Amino acid sequence: MNNFEFKNPTKIIFGKDTIEKLKDEIPANANVLFLYGGGSIKENGIYDQVKAALANVDFTEFGGIPANPEYEILMDALKVIEAKNITYLLAVGGGSVIDGTKFLSAAAVYEGDTPWDILTKNIRTENGMPFGTVLTLPATGSEMNSGAVITRKETREKLAMGGPGLFPKFSILDPEVIKSIPKRQIANGLADAFTHVLEQYMTYSVDAKLQDRFAESILLTLVEIAPPMLKEEFDYKAASSFMWSCTMALNGLIQKGVPTDWAIHAMGHELTALYGIDHARTLAIITESHYKYNFEAKKEKLAQYGERVWNINEGSIDDKAYAAIEKTTAFFKSLGIDTKLSDYTNEYDGTAEEIAKRFTDRGWLGLGEHQSLSPKKVEKIVKMAY
Amino acid sequence: MNNFEFKNPTKIIFGKDTIEKLKDEIPANANVLFLYGGGSIKENGIYDQVKAALANVDFTEFGGIPANPEYEILMDALKVIEAKNITYLLAVGGGSVIDGTKFLSAAAVYEGDTPWDILTKNIRTENGMPFGTVLTLPATGSEMNSGAVITRKETREKLAMGGPGLFPKFSILDPEVIKSIPKRQIANGLADAFTHVLEQYMTYSVDAKLQDRFAESILLTLVEIAPPMLKEEFDYKAASSFMWSCTMALNGLIQKGVPTDWAIHAMGHELTALYGIDHARTLAIITESHYKYNFEAKKEKLAQYGERVWNINEGSIDDKAYAAIEKTTAFFKSLGIDTKLSDYTNEYDGTAEEIAKRFTDRGWLGLGEHQSLSPKKVEKIVKMAY
Numbered sequence: 001m002n003n004f005e006f007k008n009p010t011k012i013i014f015g016k017d018t019i020e021k022l023k024d025e026i027p028a029n030a031n032v033l034f035l036y037g038g039g040s041i042k043e044n045g046i047y048d049q050v051k052a053a054l055a056n057v058d059f060t061e062f063g064g065i066p067a068n069p070e071y072e073i074l075m076d077a078l079k080v081i082e083a084k085n086i087t088y089l090l091a092v093g094g095g096s097v098i099d100g101t102k103f104l105s106a107a108a109v110y111e112g113d114t115p116w117d118i119l120t121k122n123i124r125t126e127n128g129m130p131f132g133t134v135l136t137l138p139a140t141g142s143e144m145n146s147g148a149v150i151t152r153k154e155t156r157e158k159l160a161m162g163g164p165g166l167f168p169k170f171s172i173l174d175p176e177v178i179k180s181i182p183k184r185q186i187a188n189g190l191a192d193a194f195t196h197v198l199e200q201y202m203t204y205s206v207d208a209k210l211q212d213r214f215a216e217s218i219l220l221t222l223v224e225i226a227p228p229m230l231k232e233e234f235d236y237k238a239a240s241s242f243m244w245s246c247t248m249a250l251n252g253l254i255q256k257g258v259p260t261d262w263a264i265h266a267m268g269h270e271l272t273a274l275y276g277i278d279h280a281r282t283l284a285i286i287t288e289s290h291y292k293y294n295f296e297a298k299k300e301k302l303a304q305y306g307e308r309v310w311n312i313n314e315g316s317i318d319d320k321a322y323a324a325i326e327k328t329t330a331f332f333k334s335l336g337i338d339t340k341l342s343d344y345t346n347e348y349d350g351t352a353e354e355i356a357k358r359f360t361d362r363g364w365l366g367l368g369e370h371q372s373l374s375p376k377k378v379e380k381i382v383k384m385a386y
Numbered sequence: 387m388n389n390f391e392f393k394n395p396t397k398i399i400f401g402k403d404t405i406e407k408l409k410d411e412i413p414a415n416a417n418v419l420f421l422y423g424g425g426s427i428k429e430n431g432i433y434d435q436v437k438a439a440l441a442n443v444d445f446t447e448f449g450g451i452p453a454n455p456e457y458e459i460l461m462d463a464l465k466v467i468e469a470k471n472i473t474y475l476l477a478v479g480g481g482s483v484i485d486g487t488k489f490l491s492a493a494a495v496y497e498g499d500t501p502w503d504i505l506t507k508n509i510r511t512e513n514g515m516p517f518g519t520v521l522t523l524p525a526t527g528s529e530m531n532s533g534a535v536i537t538r539k540e541t542r543e544k545l546a547m548g549g550p551g552l553f554p555k556f557s558i559l560d561p562e563v564i565k566s567i568p569k570r571q572i573a574n575g576l577a578d579a580f581t582h583v584l585e586q587y588m589t590y591s592v593d594a595k596l597q598d599r600f601a602e603s604i605l606l607t608l609v610e611i612a613p614p615m616l617k618e619e620f621d622y623k624a625a626s627s628f629m630w631s632c633t634m635a636l637n638g639l640i641q642k643g644v645p646t647d648w649a650i651h652a653m654g655h656e657l658t659a660l661y662g663i664d665h666a667r668t669l670a671i672i673t674e675s676h677y678k679y680n681f682e683a684k685k686e687k688l689a690q691y692g693e694r695v696w697n698i699n700e701g702s703i704d705d706k707a708y709a710a711i712e713k714t715t716a717f718f719k720s721l722g723i724d725t726k727l728s729d730y731t732n733e734y735d736g737t738a739e740e741i742a743k744r745f746t747d748r749g750w751l752g753l754g755e756h757q758s759l760s761p762k763k764v765e766k767i768v769k770m771a772y
Binding site: 001002003004005006007008009010011012013014015016018175207208209210211213214216217218220221224225237240241244245248256257 | 387388389390391392393394395396397398399400401402404561593594595596597599600602603604606607610611623626627630631634642643
């Protein structure tokens with residue numbers, strides 16, 4: 001096991017009818033900016049629940065944060081924060097709204113020239129403006145971590161940021177909110193959380209036995225609850241396990257003491273930036289070719305995953321590892337998620353070269369757990385995913 | 387899954403050569419009380435490492451906190467805190483030193499008549515005196531939770547306390563410290579952590595799939611690393627998994643959203659209070675008879691545990707559950723831990739009645755996940771453990 005540090009101070013409030021509890025979490029004298037997305041919360045009742053809980057608090061609303069939170073729109077929110085002397089942020093939404101709120105938490109206290117620097121210069125936020133979240137779409141784990149990914153349409157870029165000052169003060173996870181989520185987004189959440197775990201697990205062994213078992217626990221749970229989650233009828237028990245699994249998949253715990261990969265995400269982000277493909281689907285596009293290309297480096301762990309998650313007990317290490325990759329692709333397909341770039345766009349020619357060029361331009365010369373995936377190798381992997 | 391709240395703000399610093407990092411964690415202007423136990427840290431080098439890290443900090447030493455931290459001795463430490471205007475506590479030790487430090491953290495700010503009230507009146511501490519820990523003996527999880535158990539020899543009592551203000555600010559976990567721990571204490575740590583997990587898992591299903599898998603992950607890891615941990619030669623990799631498993635077994639995570647039992651601990655504490663038997667060994671004494679007595683209520687979960695942890699795949703639910711109990715006893719024995727009270731004392735006559743009477747006197751009329759274990763039933767279970 002590698003040395004590590006771990007601290008996660010976010011307070012989780014989990015369960016049925018918990019949204020009202022936000023009134024106990026926001027300081028009485030706070031001046032709140034209530035941030036949300038495209039307005040679905042007005043249809044499913046969450047907006048009303050939040051407003052009721054905010055009855056005794058000063059607040060301003062800012063709706064319209066899009067999927068893949070967009071820099072220009074967030075800059076409009078930043079103007080509201082300044083104009084209204086906002087002191088506390090409340091994100092009500094999925095990963096996009098929460099990530100956008102983290103950017104605002106950092107930008108509100110940033111003293112440099114332009115908040116875009118936070119993303120391009122990897123500025124870590126030690127103390128952001130405090131914020132809480134009400135999660136409406138389980139998937140990204142953003143409700144219990146200190147990272148965010150922000151998109152800038154103008155430059156077709158998607159960049160990461162973070163820092164210890166960007167953990168939510170609290171996050172409310174009421175599985176009932178899942179009732180009104182379209183099945184397409186449920187499928188995305190399942191694939192997203194599944195791939196989050198894989199990125200922190202499918203590397204090489206450092207004999208971190210508990211971290212491996214925890215990662216496998218989340219994968220096993222996601223596989224088990226996927227069928228009930230995709231059924232028409234709402235299943236509260238499955239929804240609870242889904243919601244908690246998504247959070248645990250990316251709250252920092254399972255990555256401590258082990259090597260991590262994240263190359264699938266790096267490539268996937270570019271597919272979203274270039275084609276607007278749903279984040280989770282870009283991960284499903286890249287996974288198989290990434291694991292096949294890096295087969296030798298990952299095959300021991302792939303075989304362990306095959307045995308423990310997919311019950312593949314026959315054959316050599318290579319056989320098990322290969323079968324495990326096939327099982328993974330089949331799992332994505334069982335969610336109704338296509339796994340080739342050509343399933344999403346006809347104009348994929350040149351994509352691999354463009355992504356490789358971007359990585360070169362950014363100085364990303366060695367991705368993955370061995371820092372060995374050069375832009376040239378990335379080009380090959382993306383091409384295999386056409 | 388049941389509703390729950392979870393917050394654990396302790397910063398973990400894990401790995402080789404990390405003790406020196408405590409100098410970055412203690413505030414520069416702190417006036418520290420450095421607390422430790424019987425002095426083994428002076429033989430194994432930890433004392434010197436801590437002193438070196440405290441080179442630029444004002445501190446006072448207080449050694450001699452015994453196993454099962456004793457109220458009268460802690461009251462002496464409290465006088466030092468008052469006399470020296472101590473502002474920060476540093477526990478260097480195992481669960482006993484850390485638990486004692488938590489009591490002091492609470493007692494230092496308590497404004498009632500006598501600090502003993504904190505234990506007898508269940509006073510929860512919202513803000514204690516800040517403290518950090520250097521863990522020298524993995525077992526209790528006290529380094530990453532907010533609970534403590536304190537003993538009072540005078541009355542032969544052992545009582546629990548806690549509160550959100552009693553999380554360590556930081557805990558340093560360097561697996562190298564395990565090198566000098568006697569095998570008897572390693573065995574105790576393995577049994578203690580194993581039983582901690584069982585208390586939070588061996589109840590009835592609320593379909594909390596991830597919590598079940600996480601609990602099983604810790605059990606599987608402990609079973610796997612027990613043999614290398616008991617070998618003469620020090621195995622850093624196994625020690626790392628052991629240390630992290632002990633912490634995760636009782637840092638609050640796996641108990642969230644599920645029913646918990648803790649009756650084994652309630653009975654076990656009395657055996658320590660009455661006979662001075664090592665805490666972990668008292669748990670091993672009670673476990674089998676507790677599970678046999680409550681077989682009908684627990685058999686579904688016992689069977690699941692049998693399948694997933696002990697690979698018992700043949701037979702009925704009852705068969706698997708029964709075999710799982712046998713496997714548990716065999717595991718304790720494989721650690722060199724006897725599992726009957728008569729293995730530890732010849733004067734056990736009347737023990738069951740005495741414990742039942744104590745529970746009655748304290749008003750503990752219904753222990754366990756169903757709050758249905760009356761003192762009469764406790765008496766029967768303890769008798770089965772003779």
